[in-house]
Amino acid sequence: MPEPQPQPQPEKPLSRTLDPRSLRGLAHPLRIQLLRALRHHGPATASQLAERLGESSGATSYHLRQLAAHGFVEDDTTRGKGRERWWKAAVQGTTFDESLYKNPDPEVRGAVEVYLHEIATIHAQELNTWLGTRHDWDEAWAGSTDMSDFTLRLAPERLRELNAEIHELIDAYRDSADPDAPGAARVRMHLHAFPQYEK
Numbered sequence: 001m002p003e004p005q006p007q008p009q010p011e012k013p014l015s016r017t018l019d020p021r022s023l024r025g026l027a028h029p030l031r032i033q034l035l036r037a038l039r040h041h042g043p044a045t046a047s048q049l050a051e052r053l054g055e056s057s058g059a060t061s062y063h064l065r066q067l068a069a070h071g072f073v074e075d076d077t078t079r080g081k082g083r084e085r086w087w088k089a090a091v092q093g094t095t096f097d098e099s100l101y102k103n104p105d106p107e108v109r110g111a112v113e114v115y116l117h118e119i120a121t122i123h124a125q126e127l128n129t130w131l132g133t134r135h136d137w138d139e140a141w142a143g144s145t146d147m148s149d150f151t152l153r154l155a156p157e158r159l160r161e162l163n164a165e166i167h168e169l170i171d172a173y174r175d176s177a178d179p180d181a182p183g184a185a186r187v188r189m190h191l192h193a194f195p196q197y198e199k
Contacts, residue, residue, distance in 0.1 A: 015093030016071070018115075020108045023100060025070030027111035030055060031063045032118045035072050035089060040186075043076040043088040123190045130188075140183065151196075163193055 018026065026032060033053055038044060044052070046061035053060065064087050067073040071090055079086040100112050127147070134142065154162065170189060178184065 014091065015095050016091045017095040017097050018100065019097065020100065020103055020105065020111075022070050022072075023111045023115060024107060025066060026072060026094070027114040027118075028063065028066075029114070029118050030059065031067055031072075032115070032122070034060060034063055035067060035094075036122065038073060038087060038089040039092055043079055043086050045080070045084060045086055049087075123192070126188055127190070138183065141185075159193055163191070166191060 016022070026035070030053070034049055037049055037052055041052070046064055047057045049055075049064070050057040050060040064073055068075075068087075073087050074090045076086040076088040096115075100108060103109060103112075130145070134145075152159075152162075
């Protein structure tokens with residue numbers, strides 16, 4: 001009788017779309033920072049994350065458990081000994097569902113504000129870190145980076161189309177990336193697109 005073959009496990013999605021419940025579970029500055037740290041730096045313990053973020057291990061431990069309850073982080077069972085608990089990000093990206101903007105629940109609307117403002121703060125911090133450390137990098141990076149801005153006149157549906165095309169282009173580069181290429185480094189891209197009053 002042939003041996004039963006193990007069934008292939010479905011690959012985890014690269015990104016998770018936020019819904020009202022998961023948004024409320026994530027929309028806390030420390031939780032967003034914890035998830036970001038695990039995504040960028042890999043698995044860690046609550047104590048290691050506390051040291052990295054300048055928080056108490058009690059606070060990081062509590063918020064990691066909250067993130068786990070909402071499916072953002074999970075135990076890394078390949079690490080640790082005894083009671084030492086290691087955490088890892090469950091998915092590498094988060095997608096913001098536009099229906100959240102129209103949600104009538106004040107708690108959800110408050111979570112939207114916390115989440116968006118925290119992401120904007122992180123983007124500003126990352127850009128300022130690059131500007132403050134750019135002289136530490138090889139000269140080849142100086143001409144490769146970009147800090148452009150553009151002003152267009154578009155209807156909302158055209159802006160949605162433009163954003164989708166930019167995301168597709170970025171995904172094509174992600175899919176063809178060679179992490180072992182000489183000189184390769186993690187690259188952060190921020191995309192901000194919003195209407196602006198003319199006066």
